Ligand code: NAD
C-alpha cells in the first residue's frame with residue numbers, strides 16, 4: 001500500500017520539491033491531494049502529471065479555470081479556505097505535508113491532527129502561533145508531527161536512538177543570510193532585491209525575507225521548543241555560513257551530534273516521509289574533497305533584533321508568539337511592496353508586542369482574535 005500524501009501548498013518551493021521526492025519514490029508514495037493559493041496554471045500542470053484524487057485552490061476566483069482544465073480527468077476540484085480545511089480529513093490520506101505559508105496553515109493543521117493524519121510540518125508558523133495548542137491536540141489524538149524544517153529534521157535525526165537520554169542543548173545553525181556581514185548603517189538601506197538573494201537556499205519570498213532579517217531563526221527557536229520539549233535557555237543559535245551542518249544536539253555527557261549534508265530540502269522532506277527508514281536519494285551529495293571549511297560565528301542581536309524579539313516572545317509565552325508572527329507577516333508583505341524599510345520591520349514588530357493585549361492562556365479563539373488585532377495595528381503603524 002502506497003502512502004497517500006496531501007500536500008498543502010504544492011506549487012511552492014517545498015511543495016514542488018516534495019513532488020520530486022514522490023516522483024523518485026513512486027513505488028512508495030502517492031500525491032493524494034494537491035492544493036495552491038493562486039498559481040492555478042502550475043496546479044493544473046501538477047494535477048495532470050500526478051493525477052491526485054483531489055485538488056483545492058484557495059482563491060475561489062480561480063475555481064472555474066481549474067475545473068475546466070481538469071474536466072477530462074476523474075479529479076475532484078474544490079475551492080476556498082473551508083474546502084482546504086476539510087480536505088485534510090479525507091479517510092484515505094495517511095500524511096499531510098503542511099507547505100503553505102503563514103498563519104493560514106494553522107486551521108488545516110489542527111483539522112489534520114484531529115483526523116489522526118501524520119503531519120510532515122514545514123509550516124513553522126503553525127507552531128510559532130499556537131505551539132502549545134498543537135502539542136496538546138497531537139497528544140490527545142496520538143498524531144505524530146515530523147519536522148521538515150532542515151534544522152529540526154537535523155535535530156530529529158540526531159535524536160534517533162537516544163530515547164531516555166536527556167537533551168542538554170539544541171544548537172540550531174543559521175546561515176546568517178545575505179546581510180551577515182553588513183553594518184547597521186548598511187542594513188538601513190538594503191532593498192528587497194538584495195534581501196531576496198539568499199546565499200545558500202532557494203525558498204519562497206516570505207521565508208527568504210525572514211532569513212535575511214533572522215526572524216526565521218527566531219521562529220525556529222520557538223519551533224524547537226515545541227517539537228523537542230526543551231526550555232528556551234537550552235536552545236542556542238550559531239551562525240554557520242556554509243549551511244552544511246544543519247543543526248546539532250548536545251547531551252548530558254557533553255557529546256555533540258550533528259547532521260550534515262548539502263543544503264537541499266529534498267532530504268528533510270524525504271526523511272519526514274520515510275521515517276524511521278532511510279531511502280536512496282539521487283540528488284548531489286556532500287563531498288569533503290570540495291567542502292574544505294566549516295566556520296562558526298556568534299549571532300549579533302544588535303544588528304538582527306528579530307532574533308532577540310523572538311526569544312523575548314518565547315520567554316513571555318501566551319499569545320506573544322502569535323503577536324510576533326502576525327506583525328511579522330504584515331511587515332514582510334509591506335517590505336516586499338516597498339512600504340517599509342528593512343530595519344523598520346523590527347520597530348513595528350516590537351511596538352505590536354508592547355501594545356497588543358497579552359493573554360497568558362490563550363484559546364484557539366484568542367489566537368484568531370490576536371492575529372486579527374495585531375494585523376490591524378501593524379498596518380496602522382506602517
Ligand atoms: P512558497 O511561497 O514557495 O509556497 C507556498 C505555497 O503555499 C504555495 O503553493 C502557495 O500557493 C500556498 N499558499 C500560500 N499562502 C496560502 C494561503 N493563504 N492559503 C493556501 N495556500 C497558500 O513557500 P515555501 O518556501 O515553500 O514555504 C512553505 C512553508 O515551509 C513556510 O511555512 C516556510 O516557512 C516553510 N519552510 C520552507 C523552506 C524552504 O526551503 N522553502 C524551508 C523550511 C521551512
Ligand code: MG
Nearest residue numbers: 149150151220
Ligand atoms: Mg530552517
